[in-house]
Amino acid sequence: MAGAVLALALGRKGRRVIVLERAATPALNGADVLKPAGIAVLRSLGLLESVLARGGRKRTSVQIFHDGTRVAELDYRRDLDEGNYFILAPYALVLTSVLEALKELPEVTYLTSQEVTSLQRDGSWVMGMQTSGRGLLRARYYVGADGAMSWVRAQIGIEVQRQTYAQKLYFAKFPAVASVDELNRLYVDSSGALAYFYPVGFDAFRAVLGFEEAEGDRLVSATAEVLQARVRSFASQSQDAVAALTELAGFARIPVARMHAAEYGRGNVALLGDAIHNVHPITGQGMNLSIEDAGELACCLDEALEPGARGSASWLERYRVRRWPINEAVVQYGHGLCSSLKDREQFIASFDRQMQASRRGGLAPQARQQQ
Numbered sequence: 001m002a003g004a005v006l007a008l009a010l011g012r013k014g015r016r017v018i019v020l021e022r023a024a025t026p027a028l029n030g031a032d033v034l035k036p037a038g039i040a041v042l043r044s045l046g047l048l049e050s051v052l053a054r055g056g057r058k059r060t061s062v063q064i065f066h067d068g069t070r071v072a073e074l075d076y077r078r079d080l081d082e083g084n085y086f087i088l089a090p091y092a093l094v095l096t097s098v099l100e101a102l103k104e105l106p107e108v109t110y111l112t113s114q115e116v117t118s119l120q121r122d123g124s125w126v127m128g129m130q131t132s133g134r135g136l137l138r139a140r141y142y143v144g145a146d147g148a149m150s151w152v153r154a155q156i157g158i159e160v161q162r163q164t165y166a167q168k169l170y171f172a173k174f175p176a177v178a179s180v181d182e183l184n185r186l187y188v189d190s191s192g193a194l195a196y197f198y199p200v201g202f203d204a205f206r207a208v209l210g211f212e213e214a215e216g217d218r219l220v221s222a223t224a225e226v227l228q229a230r231v232r233s234f235a236s237q238s239q240d241a242v243a244a245l246t247e248l249a250g251f252a253r254i255p256v257a258r259m260h261a262a263e264y265g266r267g268n269v270a271l272l273g274d275a276i277h278n279v280h281p282i283t284g285q286g287m288n289l290s291i292e293d294a295g296e297l298a299c300c301l302d303e304a305l306e307p308g309a310r311g312s313a314s315w316l317e318r319y320r321v322r323r324w325p326i327n328e329a330v331v332q333y334g335h336g337l338c339s340s341l342k343d344r345e346q347f348i349a350s351f352d353r354q355m356q357a358s359r360r361g362g363l364a365p366q367a368r369q370q371q
């Protein structure tokens, strides 16, 4: 996602970009939520209509429950003074919109099934890279948009600490039901469990369940009835969604981690998206942060590509200064929220409407308008 959006933003500025995707078809992971900060970037790239036309669904509020009791409601129309909705749009849908737009840009070459086998280095500057399909490629700048296990990050020597959460998340899709159609509801309980139900398009809903590892392992070998009884104990307003749940063994299990790199690149190499930060999905902002990083990095690289800017390292520092405070705030916010599930008062205190809704005002001292 991050690499494709960056290529689009740079291509629109007339810059030549090659995207090398390792997979035969791009990864389609579980991200489903676009929030105002990510929407702003997509709007600036003229993609919003395409995302909505492909089935992205606008929503304005989410209710939050602890041990079955409603403790908060986030209403984007009431709580935000800008960007008054979010969009439920699966990663695949958003990525398809970006890739379709890339096809219109002769400046951008998007290649799949490409393995980068080595980097040619001169200190912290990369001079070229050896690829499996295209031989040696040379560029002025290189970007690692290669996800949480970033190969590029390792090659340029940036070390990160990933802390895996005890809670595991499970994702599955089911036919639409009335309560989910009506409203997004997020439930947590004081045993550290989580259930989030939201629509995917108009015919289906996503169930995201979270359990601490031992309970998750036990429930994976239990029947659908046992799982439903467990979720029903705290998902008080979503009985039709709970009744639709099948055995947990059929869900995709996702380990969740927290990570934020201190450096966002070295020399003429930048990193973005999951390669520099992993946030807890309870924030619903991993895909958004990747898109926001891409919007900012495109501005910084565009400046660096101006003739007089050759050799300047300040573009990388500008990018880091503008993005680091925002990314750090979201990583910490997600950590605080998911660590507070067992304590109702602490959970309520940790829930921050502005952060949850991706409002960035005041977080980055030099944040600029998306162009």
Ligand SMILES: Cc1cc2nc3c(=O)[nH]c(=O)nc-3n(C[C@H](O)[C@H](O)[C@H](O)COP(=O)(O)OP(=O)(O)OC[C@H]3O[C@@H](n4cnc5c(N)ncnc54)[C@H](O)[C@@H]3O)c2cc1C
Binding pocket: 001, 002, 003, 020, 021, 022, 023, 026, 027, 029, 030, 031, 032, 033, 034, 091, 114, 115, 116, 145, 146, 147, 148, 150, 151, 152, 171, 254, 272, 273, 274, 275, 281, 284, 285, 286, 287, 288, 289, 290
């Ligand atoms: C189950 C799940 C649910 C999520 N839910 C949400 C959500 O609701 N909202 C939200 O905002 N975020 C969510 N996220 C997070 C979000 O999906 C990620 O933060 C986002 O996809 C990161 O984008 P990215 O482009 O940085 O990385 P990725 O999407 O991981 O893309 C990395 C790409 O790099 C490619 N690649 C990797 N290594 C190489 C290599 N060596 N050479 C070439 N290519 C390579 C991969 O094939 C992949 O296409 C969720 C994530 C998961 C797993």
